Amino acid sequence: MGKLTSLLLFALISAANAGPRFDCLPEPNGNQGACEARGCIWKEDDTGKNAPWCYFKDGVGYKLDSQQGTTYNLRKNSGPSNPWGADSTEIKLTTKTIGSVLNVHIGIDGRYEPPVDFPRETQSSDESLTLSTSSSGDFFSFAVVRQSSNRKLFDTSIGGLIFSDQFIQIATYLPSENMYGWGENTHQSLRHDFTKYLTWAMLARDQPPNSGSLDTMNLYGVHPYYMILEPDGKAHGVLIINSNAQEVTTAPGPSLIYRTIGGNLDMYFFPGPTPEMVTQQYLKFIGKPFLPAYWALGYQLSRYGYKGLAEMKTRIQAVRDAGIPIDIGVADIDYMQRYKDFTTGDDWAGFSDYVKTMHSWGMKLILIFDPAIEATYPSFQRAMAANAKFIEWESKSQVQTAIQNLYPMAKDTKIMLGVVWPDNHVAFPDFLDSTNNTQNWWINEFVTYQSQVPFDGIWIDMNEPSNFGTNQDHPWYFDSDDHPDDAPLFCPTNGSNLWEMPPYKTRAVWRFGDANNGAFLSTNTLCMLAQQDGGKQRFYNVKNLYGLTEAIHTQKALLKATGKRGAVVSRSTYPSAGRYAGHWLGDNTARWEDLRTSVIGAQEFNLFGIP
Template identity: 40%
Template sequence: MRLLLLLFYTFSAISCTSSTEDQRVECLPGTDKNSCTALGCIWEPTESPAPNCYLPPQYGYSTLSDLYEIENGMAIDLEKSTSISMFDGDFEKVTVSFVHMSENLLRIKMEPVDEKRYQVPITILGSEEPPTTMNYEYQITKDPVFSFKVVRKSTGTVLFDTSLGGLTLADQFLQLAVQLSSSNIYGFGEQEQPSLRHDMNWKTWGMFARDHAPEGDANLYGVHPYYMNVEPDGNTHGVLFLNSNAQEVTMTPAPGLVYRTIGGILDIYIYLGPTPEKVVGQYTASLGRYEPPPFWALGFHLCRWGYNSVANMKAAWQRTLDSGIPFDVQWGDIDYMDRALDFTYNPTDFQELPAFVDELHEKGMKFVPILDPCISTGEPAGSYPPFDEGNTQDIWVKDASGNPLMAKVWPADYCHFPDFFTSKTEDWWLNQLANFYSTIKYDGIWIDMNEPANFVTGSVDGCQENKWNNPPYKPKTDGGDSLLDKTICMDATQSEGIHYDVHSMFGWSEARATNRALREITGKRPFIISRSTFVGSGKYTGHWLGDNWSEWDNMHFSIIGMLQFNHFGMPLVGADICGFIGNTTEELCARWHQLGAFYPFSRNHNLLESIDQDPGVWGLDSIVARAARNALKTKYALLPYLYSLFYKSYNEGGTVARPLWHEFVTDQEALGIDTQFLLGPAVMVSPILDQGKTKRNVYLPGGENTVWYDAYTFERFSAAMKILEVTSDLNNPEDSTPLHIRGGYILPVQDPAGNTAQQRETRTLNLFGYLDSEEKGTGEVYLDDGESMDLTLYTHVKFMVNPGKMDFEVVQDAYTDAMNWKIDYIRLAGISQNIDKVEINGEAAIFTYNPEYQILDILPENFMITGANSITWTSSASHQQSP
């Protein structure tokens, strides 16, 4: 075994340290020449954004041993090499482990010797058996200090190189500088990033869960210290820093990054890919994948904070229905509650809410209420079970003195936060949700304010002065000099440890508890949307992008956030359509509906003080109602395709919404595009994002043999033209979101109906084939009952077109009702020869052929989707045309 392991590392005595400005690693306490040199660091002022005070080449750790064998890997022991200490508490001796998790997953763990440190309580899964071959190797350098490189074996590309120096392992300050394979880096969150590809000019992003509206570079609700890097040859890898403490990352022009955190250990996972979709698939396989949501969850959702009565809620609901807009889910924000108390409803203004929810269900629609985690302490004893039972079971987060921490959120009285890390808290949460369900038959749960958010700093009683509440270094996070702003004391205690360590996992733990509860209560696939998320939250919940602004640039930012969360393994994601904060305008709301219809999670939602913005309020024939109606009818038509993408993501890994470069990773222009996106490999969405515009340029990725089709007209375009000008005029009743379909794909679609229940009742599909330049195409559809928890009970059918023939393959047939689903209509675009005969399973079929658009339409009879079907066509003449 040792000989086998030795094949995957090498030693080197070559120093790779450079003193160029782009490769400096900042000596953080050095704010001027005197403080810098007193630390032993180098002071060289520069006019660039590079640090003036930086660490010398000899800073870091020296090797105490050669690499030695450990279980499933190798390790090496180190000792601190200099007396320089930026923030004290440095660990003198550490061990670096290289653990072979699978052939495409390497774990690198750096921790002090003989000292127990907090580690994130999430298990990262590798292969079931130790890998015998690896697609990576690691190279160790000893001079001037320890560093290592991770190399892709097949190409020799260096993926992760720590020779920039700066390695620090201290009690409350850990740092690692990394040279990247290229400057095409994507990820890290959650913030409102202005571009999907990172700015490498010394830009720093903080990560610490916080209740903050998306704005500037503030750290937001979730923490995802994960990135993807596209290598120069187009191969792609991903890297996770598994850490839940407050942290930051600085992008440098090297190209590189400097990662810093103030607790735990450095625990790094490198995913080899090599394609972008394989990277995401490996990442989600190691953490747990998001299940396909209930089918209805992909429909249109409507909410606002400020209905103030069930009558106003019903009015907005009715306006939407009257506008002819496909519509599935009505939501309730905190104003439905009795005095902001969880698991209650207002007995006066929302007295009829249970009856309204029943009415929704009768019409095939759903209801989702909000819940906040902080439980009021002010109700009379015995009158409010959530508090009384929580007290009896001792489930609360405790302050440093061991008493339940007292916070202030929406209820009038002070409140306690549950510690969702304990099983007894999960049981308590389940019981409260079950009791609530007996009153209101909700269909999903919206969990909010779970960073956790607090309206006072730390607690009502304040926080102690100690190293947890006042760490020696605070990463670049919002809230001034304090980590306590808008949340709870860092020395509060939970079952997993002090809040300092687990703060950013609060939403993760609540989502896990909610997921379990909904499974047991409803017996159906759970639907949950959470504001705060962490690494692995996609196993339990979807996400919306928070309290965005009713401003034009926020539409662009929402595309970036949606694509990032697909990278993070959370494909059910979207932003508040028309914006949450401020008053939208008619034009902005119309354009946002054209975009938001194609978010995987499509919800219109806004703020208490803002005007109504449901699409019907503008008038039944307003540009907003028309835009929403047109775009959502298209989205509903695509739901079989979109739902199949979620199944494929769950079964095989990968994204639902993805950037263009995922499919065209060697297209240099595509690497920087984030105003267009793909749904799966085939559907390209190119919304108009600018005020007053009716046209935009659409970039067509791919080579000269790549074909794109207008989704509405079936007009063909070659990617060789690269730029296509499109028009979407809100004053034209027929115009909608610019969509293009990639040649080579067959999409399962349905005729849109008023809601998904009505749409599914037809049990019919249509197939739209957009053939490539060789007149070939593939597609697939997953069918199930739309809500079952048993995710093996599906039927999976593939479609394959080759010149003159279309075949159907039933890959799995476990959904019993699939035998009743049929295909009503098939359209194949891109057939260049006149067709004079079509046969289905050897029998003549009804068809038409349009030679101008090269479209073959087939009208089968009793064409059941699970049959052993084959379609052939022949031509009597040929008149080849170029796309």
């Protein structure tokens, strides 16, 4: 009995020591001194669960200050402080129901909220979710409870709530390890792994998938949504409407830790109770997927690197001669004149006639278009004449005038010029422009070009948005025979600008290193301090919406240009993007492991509402 008692005591002590750890030093190259300087605990992980070695002391959170109906006014408690900025002294939790959907909103009035027009329609359910709260002295927590089973679906008694201007964290115990969703990442299994700590980055990035091994890096889009299958077989879903750089940590417990560096926490709980009903409720809320043309579901032939129209003809004819079904030909940027949108290259003379031949065979054509517009040619000239807007610097004092002065049409403007495939610098259309000038110009460009090359569908790429060589003295294209040595975009990363150098940079940066080796939020994209919609929106907040907003206007362009619904396919997506476009899983390497993870990705995007 003595040995048994000792074993039980050892097990209890081990369990206590294996409690949840909230990472206090996620930056690369952390050490014990840096950890303890933050007032946190340093303890190596000997469990094999990849737990943080530096973690917060207990008591992180808020206490209840007052309550008025379904509004809870919270005040920072006496627990540990946030090392990434001053804690917000007062925050507010409000709750409401939208049909069967429960909304829990945590934050501060007047802070940024994503400008996304969700239908917010409801799908009926016999299930009901309620909010239960607990306030014990210095600590407040809440749980979302399924009334029929009294099961806690989201339980914040785990602690860890932090709210500051540029760092927000919420944590929860989960009712089951059967969790699916979150993205966009390359997951090695459809079900998440709760045997160890894993942090998944979420910031839209021009980053090809790595299917060969576990890699938690962020890819092209952002989907802060998951579904859980509970122990009794019932299911629920959770959406967090936030468009800032963010991350989620799955951990033993099972537990979940969500972090973001802006906005508020706007959470929606979908009660199901079946997975099918959860998906119906979610799609009613964010918007049901668009119905593509029937032909868009057919067999496609796509490749990058056609040397001209003759090669495309040869490839398509080879497929036809072999008796292999083919419904759609897809042309990548090779068809353009030096990679400029709405142009046709010299090696593609006769493209229009060939498309008519394809149509006579019952085939369709999809063309690729990038958002960036070179600052030298008629499309940009027409944009300026139409008062279309482009992503801009905050002020003229920030403009890289040595670049701007190269282009008469961009000179003396605040347009932020970058580098992608074209030979000269490019500008990025502002698809959040509330004047509609940008939308109208964009639509007209497609209408005009479709009268020259009668395409049937549109593939929009590079819309994270991608930019080559940001903040690099020697970007990769300096060594390319197919690209001039255009001066790269530089953001103010060596100063105190909190948009470029926020106190908490998220795993979207730290996965790739730190500032010492050129890892920033602006890496491969534009500067975070950039502005959109005449200064009403900050790129730091809305970057993850760029692909969605481009898709909205491109769907309108396709309908006006062709008179038919056709199909739009977008690389970057965000919740509700399925209303306007499909998605493909990116630039994989065509290996068996890519085929395996593509099956998982396709299922996840069905959950996300992009079948």
